[in-house]
Amino acid sequence: MELQAVLMAAGGGSRMTDLTYNTPKPMLPVGNKPLMWYPLNLLERVGFEEVIVITTREVHKMMSTDPKTKLDIKMKLDVVCIQEDGDMGTADALRHIHQKVKTDILVVSCDLITDVALHEVVDLFRAHNATVAMLMSKAHEFTETVNVPQRDFVGVDQSGKRLLFMANEADLEDGLIVRRSIIRKHPRMHIKTGLVDAHLYCLKKAVVDFLAENKSISSIRGELVPFLVRKQFSKMTSGQKRMDDTETVDQKNDGLTNDDLFFPSRDEALLQLAQERSCWNDHRGDMSEAYHGGKLRCYVHIMDQGLCYRVNTLSAYIEANRMAPKFIEEPAVHPSAVISERFQMGSDSMIGAGCHVADKTSIKRSTIGISTTVKEKVKVTNSIIMHGVTIEEGCNIQGSVICSNAVIGRGADLKYCLVGNGQRIEPEGDTYSNTKKSILLEVSVTFGLV
């Protein structure tokens, strides 16, 4: 077997608590499908037959019981439940399933929606015998790259494939320091800040074994990957020197050299023989052999075309909903929805199963969830209506997100709001907020005009 897929679906959604305080993030509906359907669909399309899903008990229960969140996936899902307290990082989760991991793994996050050609990432992993290969994408306009206080600095070499440097602004107190060993080996480095990390990683099995022994690393993105990227350029010592090296710890987590992380593949000597006789080199201009003789290599594939979203903020969620029809091959209007004739629907709207849409309604660029009732003369524009919502007559909803089981009273006028789960908006309510993605309205508390 070549690769095992692992889906991390235990994340909390800490940046969009308005949506996730009631529904766990993997189950948030995007285009009327739960969020975790998208990475699972990607894996299924590419040819995976089994996936290890790491999730919480609540999500597991929802996956198997709730018909609204049925997953519709033909792959075999091996669900591993962990505690919900949120102290477990992604690397801790990998340590938890260490026994199940038999080969190299492909780790995917549940909030990734992308149409990337996955073979591009995996080919880098295979061809260069890389330790880690990851996916990144050029950011699109809607993401708040300007406001994000902590930029990610990613350094790649001239070909744009080899990962040389990765750090988060929060870790760089004195400024960006680039080690001389990196510059000596790769004199031209491109540093990019506007990239979105897709949280899709191909990791060697040796890395998982390493994690099992080093319990100090708890997050893949925050700690493991930068650690591996740094280790590419650390000195390699011979066997004798390694004994003395344990005293000279110059970095945190250390005492480890390049050699420790490199577990030789079978017949290493033969591979070395082939490499020596091959007339290929990945760089030129200096006297070193291919890869500078380094055994640990990190690669990245940067997508510049195509869709890649990480649904971890409210704006990303809204944008993803808008893009969702492109991923789903089902018709925009579910066949079981009951729709009257005099009704206008835009081409990029979606109507879920079991809906009732009455006359003279207009639905443009919106998603209507499962079992939702929309009464007459309702105008819905640019909004996301989740499951089980009831919208009474004459409402006007613009640019809003209405969570599950809410009831919007007659004649309510909502602009750019977020209505929480199970809330009730009084009839003729006139509610709007100033900025598009900020305020959560606890309707029963603040508004209630008659």
Add this chain to the structure above:
Amino acid sequence: NVGILIRLRADSHCHIKNEDDQWQIKEHFLTPLGSVVKRLPEHIQVDDPDVLKKLAKKLERQQIPRRLDYGYKVSLFSHLLQYSRKAPLTQQLSIPSAVIHPAIVRLGLQYSQGIVAGSNARSIALLHAFKQVISDYTTPSNEELSRDLVNKLKPYISFLNQCRPLSASMGNAIKYIKKEISNIPSQFKEDDAKKKLLNCIECFIEEKIVLAAKAIAKSSIEKINDGDVILVYGCSSLVNHILCEAFEKGRKFRVIVVDSRPRLEGREALRRLVQKGISCTYVLISAVSYILPEVSKVFLGAHALLANGYVMSRVGTSQIALVAKAFNVPVLVCCETYKFCERVQTDSFVSNELDDPDDLIVTRKGETQLKDWQQVPRLGLLNLVYDVTPPDFVDLVITDLGMIPCTSVPVVLRVKNVDLL
């Protein structure tokens, strides 16, 4: 048995001459006159739709995707395959590859991207991958290892062929392995059989590649005198090895490395030699006639040695040999015996390899002149990989069996065949 490949017009048949000097028609033969008629390989008959159909059927049976041709092909070479490096075969495979062993997928990728290039490197990498395949192999019940394993290897070989056409050395290595597998007695237990096979592979590499290189280096050092100026072309692992050994033994010489676009492999040869401490000069092939008056010997590597004495090597080698002959400079070809091939070719058109035409596109000062070459009608980019050098231009072939003239290659082949039988 020697088969002659003559490319005739498309409407004529191909005639093959066997040992008894009897002409036989390839397709419709009446009575076999003692020996096997060699079929033309499929990868040089790409313009024949029947052959393509047969190939497609075979690949479908083996569940291997077919790699599509790319771009406009120059008409003289339209019978060969031309692939694009940007469209790897893995695009059409499922990601955890189920049909093909992961080691073979990795190898195919490395071949098609050029990470493993060079005749020796490709053979060693192939054998390394086969070792992994054999270690992971389990005999299904009701099957014999000697037959089933050979059948398992066939789709892998097709896959590798699709990624990049097999070299002659790889072909010989595969033949050797298949023979070893078929010769496993049926009473062997699976573990013993696997151990024996892995041992055989290691012996093959040790004898035919590593020791052969040592023997060739030993013979060649006698030919290198102090004060010599040696010309090498491209990056041949064997020639580099010889020069490094000679330098270590204390011979004083300097090297001129000749290089050519688009591969520019000479840079890698240059790096290895300079790292050792040998003083080198670097020129492009267009300057070879200017530099030849200084040269005392030419050392060339070979991809394969054909049965009529022709040397198949990187494109440009025949030019170097020609110019060297004109200047009366001795040309020595170094080649291990496992690269000897039973094919016969007199020109570089019949059987060759077309590399990605986009490699010829170069960007200078931000401008790419050939960026839209596909839109220009009747413009073809030709990126040949191999060419053949006639034996008249080669003065000596240094092999692990000794130093032989080019015309003795069929003798070696005959001796080898007797050995194998």
